[in-house]
Amino acid sequence: MRAPSCLVAGAGFIYRRVIVKTNFVVNAEARTLQGTGASRRLRRTGKVPAIIYGGKDAAVSVSLDHNELWNHLKTEAFYSHILTLKLNGADQQVVLKDMMRHPVKDTILHLDLQRVLADVLLRMHVPLHFTGSEVAPGVKVGGGIVEHHLNQVEVECLPKDLPEFIEVDLSKLELNDIVHLSQLKLSAGVELVQLKHDNDQSVAALHLPRAAAAEEVAAAPVAADVPAANQKAPVAAAAAPAKKDAKKK
Structure with missing residues (x-):
């Protein structure tokens, strides 16, 4: 049975957002030739140069099949998932740390893969999934919009x-509410790096559209003029005394 999924656009792909965890398998071949020329020749054969580093072993240069990789990259979970890399008949656990694309064709030019160890902490970027904005009181009743x-x-x-x-979860937001990093619900054992540096960033906010906010400001009552009696008269500049002409003897 296939895992339930939905489609979401982003970064040049229509991602398939998989609801349950998927096991991604990446097949790799060792490569000995290095340099710009060797990488170009490799790409012409439908391969992508990559490097595997980290863990307790030395860095290894490998090549990956571009079409297989391209299909994996259409699934959002691939970017934040432990991947199974098959190399020389053995399996390694890796994560995708960096990727270089062609600036025009959007093809994959190079990949950085990092080995992971079961007992070593890992830092990764994980996507946010926003839910409930359409039923938030600030949207349904207040006419506001959510800004990510x-x-x-x-x-x-x-x-x-x-x-x-x-x-x-944005379902409880009222007008002018803000969601910060410290309010996110995390699973056990997961920490946010920014919070470790006391940086409680804003994740999302619900506010009126700019046009509506401008109209609200324009409709606000204008403060009454201050009575003339209570106004301070401007202080007149003191006139310098005129010099008297010296009397001629």
Whole structure:
């Protein structure tokens, strides 16, 4: 049975947002030739140069199949998931740390993959999934709109605790309410990196549209003029005494 999913656009792809965890398998081949020329020749054959680093082993240069990788990248969870990398008949657990795309064609030019160890804390960027905005009182009754300030957050946790996404419930928001990082519900063992640095950023806010806010300001009652009796008269500048002409003897 296929996992339930929905579609969401972003970063040049129509992502398939998978509801349950998926096991991503990436097949790799070791490569010895390095340099710009070797990478170009590799890409012409439908391969993507990549490097695997981290853990207790030395960095290894590999190549990946572009079409297989392209299909994986259409699924949002691939970016924040522990991946199974198959190399030389052995499996390694890795995460995607960096990716370079062609500026025009949007094809994949290079990948950085980091090995993960079960007992070593990992830092990863995890997407935010916003829910409930359509039923928020500030939207339904107050006529406001929700503005997203972040679409992902950096988390620190053990590999087994890595979430595919973090849900942000907006269903209770009133007008002018703001959701901060400290209000996000995290699973056990997961911490937000920004909060460790005392940076409680705004995640989302609900406010009136600009046009409506401008009309509200324009309709506000104008303060009454201050009575003339209570106004302070401007202080007149003291006139310098005129010099008297010296009398001629």
